[in-house]
Structures are given as C-alpha cells and as structure tokens.
Amino acid sequence: MSGYWTGILTILSINVIMAYAIFLPVATGQLNLGGAGFQALGAYTAAFLSAVAGQSAWATIPAAMAVGGVVSMAIAFPLLRTRGVYLVLATFAFAEVVAGAILNTSELGGAMGLSVPEYLDYPVPIIAAILVTLFVFYLMATRFGLTMRACHDDDVVTDLLGVSIRGVRVAAFAIGGALAGLAGALYAHTFSFVEIQSFNASLSIYVLLYVLLGGTQSALGPLFGAAFFTLLPEVLRAVLPQVKGALAGLFGIQGALSPPDESWRFVILGVLTVLMMMYRSEGLITRTLIERLKPGRHPASATVEEASA
C-alpha cells in the first residue's frame, strides 16, 4: 500500500475512535466540544512516557487511556451540572485549559512539542479502531446503552423509571475520555511527534460534526460520519481538478485557473455540511432508516412514518 493510503487509513482510524469518544456523551444528551483537549491529554501522556520515561507502547497506550478516563470522570461531576449551550462552552473551555497548561509546561516541550521515539505503523490504529467500534456496538446493546439513549430522550422519565441519570452520564463521559486518550496515544505513536497546535478548536468541532452529522441514535452514525468527513476531502482532491478542467474546457478556457484551486474542496465540504444540517438534522443514520433497511419489512409501516413525520 502506498504511503498516501496508509496515512489516510491511520487518520481515518484515529478519527473513528475520536468520533466514538464524543458519541458516548452525546448519546446521553451531553454535547462535548472538548474533544481536542481529551485527545491532547492522551497524546502527551503517551509522548511523555515514551520520550522521557522510555516506556513501550504497551504501557503508554493504557496509561493514556487511564489519564483520559480519570480526568474526564473527575471533571464530569462539576461539568455535567451545566446544561445545553453552557455545557458546550464548559467542555470547550476545558480543552483550552489543557492546551494552555501543556503550552506552559517545559517538561512536555511547551510550544516546541515532543518527539515520540516509538513508531507504530498503520495496522495498530486500524485494529484499535475496529476493536473500539465493536466495543461501542456491544455497549449500545446492553442495558447501560439503553439507559444512555433514554437519558438523551427524556431524563425526567428515565429518572422516574429508576435510572441514575448522573451515574449513566458520568460513566459515558469517562469512557469517552478514555477513548479520546486512546486516540491521542495512537496519534502520538503514528505521527512520531506531538505539538499542542494539532489539538486545536477546529479538531473539537470536526469531531463533534462527525457525530452530529453521522447521527447520534445508533453506533453506526459516528462510523459513517468520520468516514464521510475524512474521505470526502480526499475524494474531492482527486475529483475537483477533473471537474474544473471539464468546466473550463466547456467554456473554452485554457491554462491554469485560480480560483477554484485545490483548497476549494473545503468550501464544498462546508456547503455539504450546511445542506445536511438543513435536510437531515438528526444525522445521516437514524433509527427509522435502519428499521426501514432491515430485510422483510412490510412497506405499510413506512407510510405511517411519513404521515407522522
């Protein structure tokens, strides 16, 4: 496989794990815009243990997951007292605090970053992403997963049915933190270098977009969202010059053109994002879509659904 494709598969795997890290709290009704902060915790834990303490990846990856999980559980208690847009701001602020702390810690390289001596090739993140995907599918099939989705739909009734809302939300947030730590550790070991600028606000926003646009009702959503948004820019990278050439040829224009140059694929990505929010606000993959695609479904139920929608 070419370096280009292994690079894309590595990024895709890390993005899928990150999407699940954010999906778990979002599935309980808690928007988390601090993904980059949790990923940075894991990346720097792994980088520090590998570079300074000389630990192998067998130790650094679990340690990164533990740090991600423990820190998110600790901050979940005060953080989850806030709701809605305030929670979004609080998680966002948390990521900024993490970035500021790392930037001002010389042991972690400060603004210079840290190089990571142990390199892990692309099969490791791919296997990790597959395991995480299976784990989340399993989790969503348990009673814990059921109570997570119930908290999202109606927390008052879920409480009256005997569910500890706080327990479920803190647990989901902490497991998500551990997965973000894993994604960070894999990033550190596959890119061999960590610097805090890589864990910026747009990473947090992109990861939340994977989840919201992929769909939060099923574990399939984040998988599709991450794959779509990771691969679409690459597809556009290949397709856009040809489209441009064809259009230019149509108007009889010769030679180099600018714009639209290659960076316009991000404009197209943005337009597609807005269109999806307008026409499919519940995400690409919804429960009703899954039910409809199941084999042996009678078409009558689909009509009832259209009528009530």
Add this chain to the structure above:
Amino acid sequence: MTQTTDRNILSLRNVSKRFGGLSVITDVSFDVPAGARMALIGPNGAGKTTIFNLISGFYQPNEGEILLESRAIQGIPSRKRIGLGVARSFQNIRLMPHLSVVENVMLGQQARAGGILDMLKPLSLFGRSAWHREAEQLLADMDLPTYPGEVVATLPYGVRKKIEVVRALAARPKLLLLDEPAAGLNAAETDNLTAFLKRISETGVTLLVVEHDMGLVRRLCDDAVVLNFGRKIYDGPTATVQDNPLVLEAYLGPRHASKDRQGAAHVA
C-alpha cells in the same frame, strides 16, 4: 389510623404543597386500599397531577406524609420509588421516541435490574436476552404483539398510550398511577382501554386513576376522591359522587347553591 394502614397500599396524611405563595394542595388526606381501583377526579387545576407528582417524588410536600405500605416515602428520591412499587404513566405520552417498543418496555424493567452485571449484559446482540423475551411476552399478554421492533414515534396515539402503561407494568409495581389514560382516545379505544386496565387490576395491581372521562371512571373505579382548588371535597363510592352538592358546585359552578339564589333575589 395506624391500624387501618396495613390494608392501605397508599395513604396521604395532611399533605400540602405550595409553589411560592400559591397553595396547590391543601391538607389532603386519603387512603388507597390494596387492590383497589380508585379515581382521583376534579376540575382542571384542582391539583390531581400535583398529587401524582408528589407520590412519584417529582415534588416534595411542604407538609404531611405520604405512606406506601405504612412507610413514609416523602424523603426517598424519585428514582428509588419505582423500586418500592410505585409506577406511573403521564398525561402527555412520555415514551422514548427514538427507542423501539420493546426497548421502552425493557427500560421499564430497570427498577428490577440493579446490579452492574445486569447493566453490562447485552439485551439483544446475538439473539434475545431473558429481559428481551420477557418484554415481548408482556406486550403479547397485553395484546400488543405486532409492534415490538417499531420505533415508538411512528405508532398511533392509542397504541402509544397502552405501551406507556405496559412500560410501567414492566417494573411489576404494586401501585400504578395513571394520569388521564383515556385523554385523546375515541369511544372504541376507551372501551378497549377500560378492559385493558381491568385486566391489569385483576393481576393484583392497585390502580389510582386521574381521569376526566366520567364514563370510564364509573365503569372502572369503585371509589373516587374529588379535589377542587387543592382541597379534598369528596371521598367515597363512585356511584354517589354525582349526588354530592360540593362536587356539583365544583363542576357546574355555584348556581346550585341556595346562598347564590338569595343573592340574586336581593339584587332583583
């Protein structure tokens, strides 16, 4: 008073609830005998749903006691009360719209699934778990077998009303609080629901029903408590509730009271 509570599953003792300066419930006491089908009726704003919210723990009373099987429960958090045997339905259906029918019913079983092992065992991954089969069986027993996999938001209103009752039943409650179960149903659906609730009652579950449909109340409930402006104005057999002057005044206005007629004569 304390001797008789053994036969009562639920007793309210001088319960009052205020929101700021507004008294919503004032000094209300009544008993619900075990196995009874009792109605809680009154005009709009009389405080019926507030009583339900006090019993299910959504609100705390300012004064008074709520006894479940002689045990004061007003200090117990709402989420623990279903485990003590109190389940409820809601005035506007509050099923989880994105969950399937069976998943909603399995959520109702939550009060009986305490441990971490129960939380982490798959409900339906490779085949259906015991919880899943039990939920399907309960739906079948209640004549709702055709819908299990369906997402709730797509189902007709009357069916969703029944599913909400089945979800409450999945907790195996001793006392079931039903908040306007017949609201929004047509006559045929109401008949169907009455038979459905009678069957639930025959399994030994005590019913306390808030309802405006007096036809349903008369057919289903032997006894009724009537509230008006947060006070109890009647407590007795459903058969004689419409002969009570206080109840008539609450529903029809004060024109039946003789005092009012004198006032009218005076003005004339």
